Amino acid sequence: MFKYYLMLSWLSVKRTPMLTALMVLAIGLGISVTMTVLTVNYLMGKDPIPEKSHQLFHVQLYTYGKDRSNPRSADGYPYQVTYQDAMNLSRSEIPNRKTRSLQTGYSVIPSSSDSSPFMETARAIDSDFFAMFKVPFIYGGAWESSVDTKAKQVVVLGKEINDRLFKGENSVGKQVNLNSNLYTVVGVIDDWQPAIHYYDLNNNHFGDTQQIFVPFSLLPVLELPSWGNNNGWKTETINTYQDKLNSEQMWNQFWVELESPQQKEKFQAWLEGYVEQQKQLGRFEHENAGGSLKDVVEWMDYNNVVSDDNTILVGLAFMFLAVCLINTIGLLLAKFLRRAPEVGVRRALGASQGEIFVQHLVDVGLIGLAGGTLGLLLGQLGLWGIKQLYANYHQLVYMDMTLVVLAILIAIGSSVVAGLYPAWKICRTNPSIYLKIQ
Amino acid sequence: MLQMNNIKKVFRTDLVETHALRDFSLQVEEGEFVAVTGPSGSGKTTFLNITGMLETFDGGTYMLDGQDVKGLNDKQRSRLRNEKIGFIFQSFNLIPDLNLFDNVDVPLRYRGFSSKERKQRIENALERVGLSARLKHLPSQLSGGQQQRVAIARALAGEPRFLLADEPTGNLDSLMARQVMQLLEEINQQGTTIIMVTHDSELARRAHRNIHIVDGQVSDYQDLQPVLEVAEA
Secondary structure (H helix, E strand, O other): OHHHHHHHHHHHHHHOHHHHHHHHHHHHHHHHHHHHHHHHHHHHHOOOOOOOOOOEEEEEEOOOOOOOOOOOOOOOOOOOEEHHHHHHHOOOOOOOEEEEEEEEEEEEEOOOOOOOOEEEEEEEEOOHHHHHOOOOEEEEOOOOHHHHOOOOOEEEEEHHHHHHHHOOOOOOOOEEEEOOEEEEEEEEEOOOOOOOOOOOOOOOOOOOOOOEEEEOOHHHHHOOOOOOOOEOOOOOOOOOHHHHHHOOOEEEEEEEEOOOHHHHHHHHHHHHHHHHHHHHOOOOOOOOOOEEEEEHHHHHHHOOOOOHHHHHHHHHHHHHHHHHHHHHHHHHHHHHHHOHHHHHHHHHOOOOHHHHHHHHHHHHHHHHHHHHHHHHHHHHHHHHHHHHHOHHHHHOOOOOHHHHHHHHHHHHHHHHHHHHHHHHHHHOOOOHHHHOOO | OEEEEEEEEEEEOOOOEEEEEEEEEEEEOOOOEEEEEOOOOOOHHHHHHHHOOOOOOOEEEEEEOOEEOOOOOHHHHHHHHHHHEEEEOOOOOOOOOOOHHHHHHHHHHHHOOOHHHHHHHHHHHHHHOOOHHHOOOOHHHOOHHHHHHHHHHHHHHOOOOEEEEEOOOOOOOHHHHHHHHHHHHHHHHOOOEEEEEOOOHHHHHHOOEEEEEEOOEEEEOOOHHHHHHHHHO
16 A cells, blocks of 8 residues: 555655655755754764774873862863873773873974975874774884884874875875974874764864874974963963973873773772872872773764754754744645545545544655755755865764665654654545545 | 334534434335435535435444444445445545555455456456546546446445445436436446435436435335425425
């Protein structure tokens, strides 16, 4: 019967093309707005590395003095760690992998005299970073782990900058001039663009990933500046780079990879031991002093990556969809009631109320499918608009297959809900009224 | 096989109650051809709608083929209607955007027949009314008489035991009306019971029995002649 109902729905579309087009347009508009907002919201909150997000932990230390806390975080912990803590944490042998991390930047001086120097953000990290965050390489790979302790001027380039400096060729072994220092290229990564920069939520969450990755061990050697947030709570005299390294300023991040809950427990205990040790050394004076581990999803929630504003926006988008559907209900009533005489005939020929009801719901489902398809096309237009307005969001403005399926399901589902009353109304119509006058 | 006892039907609005049928009793035997006459508003169509289970009733009993109709739910009534009753209407009531094949197919779809059986029944039914060559035509491409023959084919395709006809010749000229009437008589001779509402005394005279309804009650169904005289007057 479903095939028969589909055939009848198609005939119904042909019989009332304008009315049907209006309904498809109403649903399409509702779906496009909803899906545009939902896409951004969904990609913001989506687990960026589901296969191991529960194994990657961001480390926080409550390093504040007495009566100090981070007013922005839920538990008062600072978001970042000091350089000296990053150094100390990296000495733990418990994690499978670990990395210190800092957003820095360079003036890139191309070898070709006809190209001008340009500024580029960079990330100072340990060699484990690439394996931890599953960064794909096209040429070479990460530097040797010995470089993490014994600084060497090596660099991993992003595909984009490799295209720019080396025309996309394999540049491993070649040299790049950064801040007038020559770095040897050891690897080139593919186009790696996680929707969220979850590995550093202190700085811009969205936008392009860095194109230059250098060893963290170069910080004290080359005095690499911080191009990210620097949070201080203590009055300190910082005149030299060494002063900064020794200070209580928090400007580094620290990540560990822990494969099992037991390993996590072990590292957590180690962390508590470290805090106690630091207390004895006169640091970590706060009564809440401690260490905290948050996996990727927890870390994103903790940083309110999907803000309340976004959630409100999703609510508003669904309200707009509801308005579109209310209009559709009116149009459906008009469409169905025009067909009441035919329904009368069908009832006389043996159709039950249930069969008439289902036939009309199939009718609505078909309209919903068309509306959903139109909504997807209009949604692409909306996402394109966002891309034009907010360049940083360009990683968030595409619909993956999940969203496409979701859009169609929402369109059909909401249309069927909207069609319940009109379908119920028409199936309850007394057929005898129409049989005499048709 | 069709028995109504003291059927009551009242149409109510906020202001007025209209007794469409009052203590209406009737028995129709298998194979009969019954004509139902009466003035406008007398309750003929209400009677036909209740007979076809398109309307419920407020009192009395109605047995169709030994089954008490009153206790049935919508699904059961629809099933019974689909299996046992065929309808023919004054204005044919064909579905305009379905071709003849698909129009005749409508009751068979709800019956749940296989595609092969439906095809066979549709072709037989249309052949029976002389329209087997026009399967793909739309109703609008046919004359009024032909449309009514399609409606008859649609009513017959499911092989119902009853055919309920509401003014089946009302929209036809006299020649076409005679042809349709002739077809109904043939169908009746083949065993289908027919109940036909009509204003046409000539057609009523051709039925086995005539029931005259006045004010929602059977005026006289024993003696045909006085009824026809009243109708002609």
